[in-house]
Amino acid sequence: MKEINAAEFQQEVLNGGKVVLDFYSTECPPCEALAPKFEAMAELYGEKIKFLKIFRQGNRELAAELGVSSSPTLIFFDNGQKILDTISGGIKKSEIMDHLDRMLTLDEVAVIKANQKTTVSEYDVAILGGGPAGLTAGIYLGQAKIKTVLIDPALPGGYMGITHQVSNYPGFEQPQPGFMLAHYMSEQAKHTGIDFKVAVDITSVDLAKKEIVIDGFETIKAKKIIIATGTTPNTMNAPGEKEYKGKGISYCATCDAKYFTDKEVTVIGGGNSAVEEALFITKFASKITMIHQFDKLTANQTAIDELNKNEKISVMYECEPRKFEKRGDKMVTYVEDLKTKELKELVNDGVFVFIGFKSNISVLGDTLPELDGWGYIKTNEDRQTNIPDVFAVGDIVSKKYRQITTAVADGTIAAITISKEL
C-alpha cells in the first residue's frame, strides 16, 4: 500500500492496471475504522490490485474533480477508467471485498480466497454494541486495564449518534447534538486503550463458548461478553418515514415532546406506550391526534380512562398511516381509513411513532440468555444474565426506562462487576 498526492495521480492511477484509491481525512472516525481493513485487503489482494491512499484535505482539487464529498471514499479504477460504484462512510470489509472480487476473474478470486487466513484473538472482555451502554462499559474496563474489544456493525454511538439534540444528558448547560455526545464518548473510550472493531459484519456469536466471529474469518475469544446491542424501532414501512426520522418524525416523547409546546402533533399507535406517551405530550402540545389501526385502544383501562378525560387528545380509529411528507414546517401524514379505503391528509407540526421496539437479539446465536415476554434480556442487579460470564446492558435489558442515562448506568455496573471478578 502506498500514499500518493495529486501530482502522482496520473502516473500511479491513470497509467493502467487495477487500482483502489482511498481518500481519507484526519479526525475522521469512519476513516480510522477503515484503515486496518484496507491494510488487510491490501495484503490479500495486493498482487492483483494496487492499493493507494490519498489525504483528502491536502488534495482538495483532485477530490472535487473526482466527486469526493465525504471521507473515507474508495474509488476503483481499471486501465485509467473509473469502474464500479464509489463507496464511502462506514465501509464494511464485505463491501470492499465484493468490489475487489468484481475486478478479478473467478479463478483469481478463488486463489485469493484460498489464501485467506483465519485469525484468532483473545480478550478479557468483548462488548457487542457501541451505543452509550457499550461505550461506557468500555471506558470503565479500559481504565481498569482490562483487555477489551468493542464490536459494532455500525460506527459507535448507537441512537445517541442519530439524535438531533440531547437535552437531558447531565453535564451540559445547553442541549447537545447527539453526534457530538457520541463522538466524545467514543473518543473517551478509545483513549483508555480498548480495541475498536467497528463497521464489521458479525458472522456468528456463541455466548456459551464466548466466541464471536467477525467478517467471516476473524475469531474473537473472550472470558466475558457484554451484550449492548440495543433495540430497533418497529417501522410502518411507509414512504417518507426513513427520510423524516429525527426531522419531524420522533420515536421518543421524553426526548422530543418539549420541542412541541403549543403545537399540534400526530401520535401513531394505540397500545400502552402510545397512550402513556400521548398523555405525556399533552403537557406541551395543544392538540394531539392519535392514529390507531383497531376500533379500540389496546392499552390498559386506567391509561384509556386518563386519555378519555383529556380534551387535547382525539383518536382516529381503524386508520393507518400510508405516507409522510414535509410541507414547509409542517408534517403531512396521509391516513387511510381502513373501512372506507379513503385517504385523508392530516397536517400537524410533528409525528410521534409508538408502535414498539424489538430487541436486537437475532445475532446472538442459538444459546440465548433468559428473556422476558417481550424479548428483552433478564439480568440481576449487576447486569449478569443467566449464562455464566455474559452480561447485558442498556436498552436490550428487561427494564422500565430506556434512556442514555440508564444505558450508561448499566454499562458502569457491568464493567465494575467484571473488574472485580477478573
Ligand SMILES: Cc1cc2nc3c(=O)[nH]c(=O)nc-3n(C[C@H](O)[C@H](O)[C@H](O)COP(=O)(O)OP(=O)(O)OC[C@H]3O[C@@H](n4cnc5c(N)ncnc54)[C@H](O)[C@@H]3O)c2cc1C
Ligand atoms: C429517536 C430517538 C431519540 C432519543 N433521544 C433521547 C434523548 O434525547 N435522551 C435520552 O436520554 N435518550 C434518548 N433516546 C433513548 C436512547 O437513545 C437509548 O436509550 C440509548 O441509546 C440506549 O443505548 P444502548 O447503548 O443500550 O443502545 P443503542 O443506542 O441502541 O446502541 C446499540 C448499538 O449496538 C449496535 N448493534 C446492533 N446490533 C449489533 C450486533 N449484532 N452486534 C454488535 N453491535 C450491534 C448498534 O449498531 C448500536 O451502535 C432516544 C431514542 C430514540 C430512538
